[in-house]
Amino acid sequence: MTLPPEAGAEAEAAIPEAVLAGAGPTEGRSLGQIAWMRLKRDKVALGGGIFLILLILVAIFAPLIVKYLGSPPNEFHQELIDTAGGTLEPIGRFGGMSWDHLMGVEPVNGRDIFSRIVYGSRISLLIAFLATLLSVALGTTLGIISGFIGGWTDTFTSRLMDVFLAFPLLVLAIALAGVFPDQAFGLQGNQLRIALLIFIIGFFNWPYIGRIIRGQTLSLREREFVESARSLGARRGYILRTEMLPNLIAPILVYSTLLIPTNILFEAALSFLGVGIRPPTPSWGGMLSDAVVYYTQPHFMFWPGMAIFVTVLAFNLFGDGLRDALDPRANR
C-alpha cells in the first residue's frame, strides 16, 4: 500500500482500521469485529448504549428497585399533599422531593413519581420493542420479496407501501383505540391495550423499513457474488438465506435502533391523547397528560418528559453510532 506523499494527521484518519490497530501480527477481522472496534471509539454512541442497557435493567428489575427506593406506584400518599391549604400541591420543595420520594410526588394523590417513572419504562420499552419487531419482520419480509422477485410483485408491494405511508396513522389509532371492545382475542384489560398499541404502532410503520430493505435487495441482487451463486445453480431460497440476508443485517439493525425511539414517542403520544394504557398503570405519556393541567407544578411534567427525552436521545445516538460503525459509507 502506497501512502500519499503528504502523510499528515488528516490522512491518518483515512487509514483503514486494520492497519491502525495492527500492532501485533495482522489477522483477518470479521465485519462484526471491525464494527465493534469502530463503535468502541464512538464515545457518544457508547454512552447511549450503556444508558439503554441500564434502562432495560431498570425495566426488568422495576419491582426490586421500587421496593428499595420508592413505594408502590399506585399507592396514594395524601399526607404528603397540601389538603389543608386546598392547593393539593405536594408539601415541600421541588414537588416534595425527599429520600423516600426521589422525584417528588404527584399533586392531588401523592403517588411516588420515581416509582411511576420506573414502572412506566416497562410499558414504553415493551411496546416500543415489540412494535419495532413487528415492523421489522413485516418490512424485511415484504421488502426482500419485493426487491428480489421484482416485476408485478414489486409494483404491487411498492404501491401497498405508498398506501400505508399515506395513511393518517394518528387518526386511525385514536379511532381504533376508542372503539375497541374491552375483551377480544382472549385478552382483556391492559393486556389487550398493549397488544392493540403494539399492533397499531408496528403494523403501520413497516413500509419505512420495507422501502430501505427493498432498495438494498435491488442493489444486492445484481452484485457479482449473487450472480455467481446463481450461475452455480443455487436456488432462490439458498440465495436469499445465505447471500442476501447476512448483507441486510446491518441496515436492519440500524433502522430498528432508529425506529424504537420513534415508537416510544408514538406510544407516549397515544397515551397522552388518552388512548394508551389504562390507568392507574403508569406510562410516561399518560403521566405527561396528567401533568398538563398542573403546569404550575413543573416537576410533575419534568420527570416523565425527561425520561422520554433521554431515552429517545440515547436510542438515536446509539443508532447513529451503529450506522456509522456498520456502514461507514452511508452519509449522515
Add this chain to the structure above:
Amino acid sequence: MKHPRSWRARGLAAAGVSAALVLAACGGGGGGGTGGQQGSSSQGAQAAFNAASTSVVNPSDKKGGTLKFANEGDWDTLDPGETYYAYSWNFARLYGRSLMMFKSAPGKEGNQLVPDLAEAPGQSSDGAKTWTYKLRHGVKYDDGTEVTSADVKYAVLRSIDKQTFPNGPAYWEAPSALNLPSGYKGPYKTPNMNTDSAIETPDEYTIVFHMKKPFASFDYLAQQPDTMPVPKDKDTGAKYRNSIVSTGPYKFEGLQPGKSFNLVRNDQWDPATDPNRKALPDRIEVTLNVNADDIDNRIISGDLDVAVTSLGVQPAAQSRVLQDPTLKDNADNPLGVRLWYTSISPTVKPLDNINCRKAIEYAMDGTAYQTAYGGQFAGGDLATTILPPSVPGYQKYDLYPNGPDHKGDLDAAKKSLEACGQPNGFETNIAYRAERPKEKATAEAFQQALGRVGIKLTLKPYPQGDYFAQYAGLPPYVVKNKLGLATNGWAADWPDGFGFLSQIVDSRVIRETGGSSNISVRIPDVDNMLDSALTELNTDKRNQDWGAIDKRVMEDAVIYPGVYSKSLLVRSKNATNIFVTDAYGEYDYLGLGAQK
C-alpha cells in the same frame, strides 16, 4: 366539563342537567341574606374570603360603568327557549323577563322565587294540575310593543319543538306535563292546532297552564327562561338567537356569533313594572372563546370582571389564589346544588347483596374522593346525603360513618363483607368518563381505598358522549360487563327536591335501552314517595318529603355520595354589589354594578 347533552334523560322533567350546569349555591350562613344586604351597605362588607357567599361585597347603588364578561367557550345559545346552562339562566334575567324569577339577593334569599312578568306566584286549582298567572301591565319589548299573555304562550310552545331547539330543557312536553293535544309538534310544524287544552289565554294578561299530573312546584317551571315572551312576528326559529327581542333592562348590540356581543340599556324597560332589577351598569361586554387560564389572569389583574360560566378557576390560578392572602380575601367559595357521586349497581353480583354494597360505603376514603375533585375549596365538602345542604329539604345524617379522619372505617367494611359472605373481598369494575381527569382520579381513589379490604377494582374508562346511552347507563351492558361502580354527578336545574332527585332516584326513568342518569336506584318505595310529594302543596311538608326520600335511598346503599361541589371564584376589581346567589351558586349577574 362541557355539555354532554346526548346523555340527558328525557322523561318527565328531562332535567338532564348537563354536567356543565353548575347550579351551585351557597350553603352556609342561612341568615346572612336579609341582614347582609342592608347591614353591609352602610359599612361595606370588605374583602374577606367567601364574604360574597352570604353578603353583599362592595355595595353600591351607583348607575353607570361597563362590566366585562368572558366565556371560555361559545354560549350554548342566547335564545331563552333553548339555553340550558345555569350561568345562562342567571344571565338571561338581564335581557328577558320570565313569569317567575329567582330573587336577586345574596345567600339563601336568592333561592326565593319572586314574580317577575307575573304579578304574583301561580294560583293552583284542580289538585295542583291547573296553574294561573296574571301578567303585569305595561311591560314592553325593546321596540315599544306591549307584552301579552299570548306571547308567553307562544314562547313556551315554541320551546317544545325539539327539532328546532334540540338542546333545551324538556319539562313542558314531558309525558306527564302539559296537556298538549296528541301529535302537537310546536307552532312551526303544527301552527293551526288548538292548544287551549294545555295553555289558555282568556285575556291579554292572564295565562292558564293545564298539566296532566299534579305538579306542586310549578313556580319553578315558570321561572325557566322559556317563559320569557317572544313576539310571534319577530320569531325566526333557530335564528332567533341572533336577533333576540328584549324585555329586560338591557338589549343586544353588535352580536357576532362565536365572538362577542354587548348589552346596552333598553329604553323601553320601565322600572315601575319591575321591582326586582337594579340595572346598575350602562353596558355589559361579553367576549366568547377566551382561554380559561387567560380569563383567570385577567380577572386577577382587573382587566376583566366575570368568568361567566362560573366553573371556578383553573388549577394554576387555584394555587395562586389560595397561597396569596390578598388574592384569597378577594375570592369566594360557594357551595353548589351539585353532587359528585358514584352509583353502586345492585344488578351486578355480588353487589346484589346489600352488605357488599355497605362494605364499599364504609371502605371508601372520603378525603381521597374530595382531593380527586380538587380538595376542600375547588372540589367541595364531603357528602353523606344525596341532597346538598343548599337544597330545601336537606336533612343532615350519615348512615355510613367513615371514621374520625374520613379515611374509611375498615372494621365496619370487613364486618359487612363477612355478612355478605365475601370475607376476603371480591372483584368488580368501576366505570368513569375517560375525558374527565377528576373522575379518573376518583376511580383510582376507589381502587386504592377498596383494595385495603380486598375488593379488587378494575378501571373502565368510557367516552363521555355515550357514557349513559351505551355504557354505564345501559342496564344490560352494566350487568354483562360487571360495572359494579360508576362515577356520576348531578346538578339540579333548580334548587328544589324535585329538580334534584327525580332524575336520579326514580326507577321509572331507567330504560333498558339506556340513556338514564339513574344507574342504580330501583326502589319501588321511592317511586311512590316521589309521586305523593308532587301532590303536596305545602312547601314545608314537601321539603320534608324530599329529605325522607334521600334517606330511604341511602338506606339501600346504592349511591356513594362523594362531594357537594364547591367552586373557587375570583371577585372582580371593578364590579360593585357583588354577591353569590343561592339559586345558581354563581355571582348574581343581575345585581352587579360597575365603578367605571
